[in-house]
Amino acid sequence: MGRFAAMSGREGSGGGGFFGPDGPFGPSGFFGPDGVFGPRGPFGPDGPFSDGGRQHRHNHGGRRRRGRMFAQGELRLLLLSLIADEPRHGYELIKAIEEMTGDGYSPSPGTIYPTLSLLEDEGLIREVSGSDEPRKAFEVTDKGREELTERADEVAEMRERFARRAEAAEQQAEKGRAYATPEMFRALGNLASVLKNKARSGDLGDETIEQIVDLVDDLARKIERL
Numbered sequence: 001m002g003r004f005a006a007m008s009g010r011e012g013s014g015g016g017g018f019f020g021p022d023g024p025f026g027p028s029g030f031f032g033p034d035g036v037f038g039p040r041g042p043f044g045p046d047g048p049f050s051d052g053g054r055q056h057r058h059n060h061g062g063r064r065r066r067g068r069m070f071a072q073g074e075l076r077l078l079l080l081s082l083i084a085d086e087p088r089h090g091y092e093l094i095k096a097i098e099e100m101t102g103d104g105y106s107p108s109p110g111t112i113y114p115t116l117s118l119l120e121d122e123g124l125i126r127e128v129s130g131s132d133e134p135r136k137a138f139e140v141t142d143k144g145r146e147e148l149t150e151r152a153d154e155v156a157e158m159r160e161r162f163a164r165r166a167e168a169a170e171q172q173a174e175k176g177r178a179y180a181t182p183e184m185f186r187a188l189g190n191l192a193s194v195l196k197n198k199a200r201s202g203d204l205g206d207e208t209i210e211q212i213v214d215l216v217d218d219l220a221r222k223i224e225r226l
Contacts, residue, residue, distance in 0.1 A: 069105050074158060076115050080124055080144055081155045087128050089135035090116060100159070102166025119144070 070078070082088060082096050090112050098106050116138060119125045124144035128137040140148075148155060198204060198212070 069101065069107070075107070075111065076119065077151060077155060078158060079112070079115055080119060080140065081148060081159070083119075083125050083138050084140040084145060084148055087137045087139040089137040091135060092137075100162045100166065102162075102169040 078097070079093055082093055088096065090109065093116075094107055094109070094112055116125070120127070120138070122143075124141055124147060125138040126141055128139050195212070198208075
């Protein structure tokens with residue numbers, strides 16, 4: 001069996017085949033389910049550089065929802081603090097928290113609005129009177145300012161923590177932007193798709209595989225010389 005026949009996987013689905021455990025399309029391979037070029041990787045259907053991934057970022061303002069961000073009671077305190085800065089409605093508060101955390105977290109309306117209702121029931125905020133805004137905006141009450149004064153250290157620590165997260169996220173994004181352009185990943189995604197389709201076609205001969213390997217090796221050398 002030739003070395004390229006082994007790569008093609010025609011001898012079965014063993015470790016040396018294209019789709020075997022150790023092959024490029026296997027579970028741990030570049031094109032496997034969790035590989036860089038796989039379905040769940042950055043070049044996959046929902047990856048950040050695929051059409052689906054770009055659409056997802058467009059629909060969600062470039063941000064993805066994540067898990068729990070706040071300790072118990074922190075969201076309530078942060079909302080009160082943000083409303084004390086200036087009157088805001090629910091959507092503005094969601095966007096403010098997105099910008100404050102900076103790493104893709106977005107609180108859901110199902111979390112924000114019940115907390116606003118709680119603050120209003122506690123007499124810490126009230127609806128802005130005489131507003132022409134279609135959305136219900138809130139302002140802080142004297143009782144709310146008293147609580148913020150009493151818990152000023154907690155508010156400062158929480159905001160500082162989020163500022164550090166936002167700074168770290170921006171630094172990471174800058175590193176990615178330095179080399180990971182959408183155009184480059186689109187081109188790599190095209191290459192991955194072609195190789196995957198060829199491998200699954202079942203008609204890859206040794207000569208064809210050798211030609212593909214030579215082309216990819218030649219491309220790598222040319223890129224290295226740039």
